[in-house]
Amino acid sequence: MKKIVLITGATAGFGEACAHKFAANGDDLIINGRRTDRLEKLSVVLKNKYQANILLLPFDVRDEKEVAAAINSLEGNWSKIDVLVNNAGLALGRDYFDEANLEDWNTMIDTNVKGFLYVAKAVSQLMVNRKQGHIINMSSVAGKEVYEKGNVYCATKFAVDALSKSMRIDLLRHGIKVTSINPGAADTEFSLVRFKGDENTANKIYDGLKPLSAADVADVIYYCTTLPAHVCINDLTLTCVQQANAIYFNRQQDK
Ligand code: NDP
């Protein structure tokens, strides 16, 4: 059956790939990100390619009031969100703890933890009213193990991991599913953002690897939403075959 799916961070990477996946399967989408030009372009593509119904909902997840106003402005069927892909997030910098930049730390905490919470809180309220819904939280292998110079980024994803567990317990009485998705290295704009536009450093992250693609991750997320009403994947880690966890890789020069 057709679902209403709200995707945060749909202007790139996993969010954009999820938008394609859900739209291709006939769902109606509410797409979010800060770059409205990208949302508009994506909306045109999704409408032309899949005849999808698309609502643009641009906001900055860090702005508590903007998030609440945007979610509370949803009317009619658009307010009946079946699936939230709580995906917007970023890493900034990869530095030793003693050398890292406080501004980077603040932005990661404000986006990945506080923004994540603002969206989850506002949408879960709509789901509680209907006694149904599925929240997919974007964590990471970095939310399972810390790695050198990962400090605050890892901590934000550990927070997402803990909050997914808490939400699953607290929303249990309302029948709301909560799934934590924990991908390993994936080829999106993530590293370019992390290294502030330094393409050489960003590309080195994938040296000798065939990493996950955004579409790989979107396929897995979509699958989690196709299970029977009484079944929930609570916690799912996926990596490329050359990655064991946040730390161990099997890099090959011909990849
Ligand atoms: P991308 O950089 O490709 O996409 C990030 C998305 O997040 C963009 O759409 C961006 O939109 C949005 N975003 C960032 N900040 C905000 C904000 N303040 N308000 C609203 N939207 C925002 O990265 P990925 O797709 O790779 O990352 C998506 C999620 O997956 C993140 O949470 C990341 O931590 C996680 N992740 C990534 C992995 C990887 O290797 N790629 C692995 C594991 C987890 P805009 O700039 O337009 O606002």
Ligand code: 8X3
């Ligand atoms: C993104 C994956 O390993 O770069 O969360 O932290 S990693």
